[in-house]
Amino acid sequence: MSRWEPNARERLVRAAVESFLERGYDEVTVAEITERAGLTKRTFFRHFADKREVLFAGQDILSRTFAEAIAAAPASATPLEAISAALTATETTFGPDHREFARKVQAVVADQSDLRERELLKRAKLRAAMADALRARGVPDPAASLAAEIGGLAFTTGFARWVAPANERGFGEVAREALSELVEATTKLG
Amino acid sequence: MSRWEPNARERLVRAAVESFLERGYDEVTVAEITERAGLTKRTFFRHFADKREVLFAGQDILSRTFAEAIAAAPASATPLEAISAALTATETTFGPDHREFARKVQAVVADQSDLRERELLKRAKLRAAMADALRARGVPDPAASLAAEIGGLAFTTGFARWVAPANERGFGEVAREALSELVEATTKLG
Structure with missing residues (x-):
């Protein structure tokens, strides 16, 4: 199984920003972002150090x-x-x-x-x-x-x-x- | 007893900088800075949020x-x-x-x-x-x-x-x- 996910980075960014706007930046977890994007936390941390860096x-x-x-x-x-x-x-x-x-x-x-x-x-x-x-x-x-x-x-x-x-x-x-x-x-x- | 300490702020700054130079910024604790300055941690935190702000x-x-x-x-x-x-x-x-x-x-x-x-x-x-x-x-x-x-x-x-x-x-x-x-x-x- 390939670990490559098409547009993973962009999907994570968009999911994060929508979640931040809906629920407030402080409340949103990385788990929530990855679930919304349909990706794993592992994929998230391959692209970003933390939820702040997504922005x-x-x-x-x-x-x-x-x-x-x-x-x-x-x-x-x-x-x-x-x-x-x-x-x-x-x-x-x-x-x-x-x-x-x-x-x-x-x-x-x-x-x-x-x-x-x-x-x-x-x-x-x-x-x-x-x-x-x-x-x-x-x-x-x-x-x-x-x-x-x-x-x-x-x-x-x-x-x-x-x-x-x-x-x-x-x-x-x-x-x-x-x-x-x-x-x-x-x-x-x- | 008065809680006012003459030049507390300046003494803390000078003690901190000397300690940072001698032992490396990461290694130095607030306790060490206050001991060197002859002041209490309480006094330190009246002036600074953390050791970084001293600088x-x-x-x-x-x-x-x-x-x-x-x-x-x-x-x-x-x-x-x-x-x-x-x-x-x-x-x-x-x-x-x-x-x-x-x-x-x-x-x-x-x-x-x-x-x-x-x-x-x-x-x-x-x-x-x-x-x-x-x-x-x-x-x-x-x-x-x-x-x-x-x-x-x-x-x-x-x-x-x-x-x-x-x-x-x-x-x-x-x-x-x-x-x-x-x-x-x-x-x-x-």
């Missing part, structure tokens, strides 16, 4: 997507053009059919201080991944760190606008808009 | 110092001038006699991944405090968030330079130097 499963993919897009930007691209390309590349992860799910994850995270802290930490790692990718392109510090911080703010602002109830625009569009506003703001800091 | 005791004071200095900057000060004033105000906390102690704290934190994560989180809260203080001055977003991120980078870079083994310059000087470099870098991001 942040996408962040590692995101860090890789950002780093790869920055590396793949044309040699002539400025640091901010490379960041803009990375925000655009994120649309493969944050497509329109993912938005409703992302809203649910946000609702669970917003409700718990330890989950909000975990998110802050993951965002710090995302910025570090961007800064490293920029340095690998030959961008010196502090420009690499600074561009990564601006990219992180554009990501955070763009994400908040993307999951906002009334929004219908794509992630790339709102994130690039946020980046433009930040670039404009750099000229007004005195 | 970050200064960060709340720092957030307040930053926020108050930003609030006290002249009405005519630009966002970056207010940030610069906050970095200068930090010299009351990071005086020359505090540098050797700060180096010890850094050595303990650098050695443990969960302490480094805690530090990232505290720095995120420091940036949030700066952004809030700027908004209270009427600085709109995204300028307030952006200036706070730049201030956070200046703080982190300045702190690393200040605790560097060979450094003899004051915290305010190295932090303002880092801020100037960041401002210069904003013009080269493309």
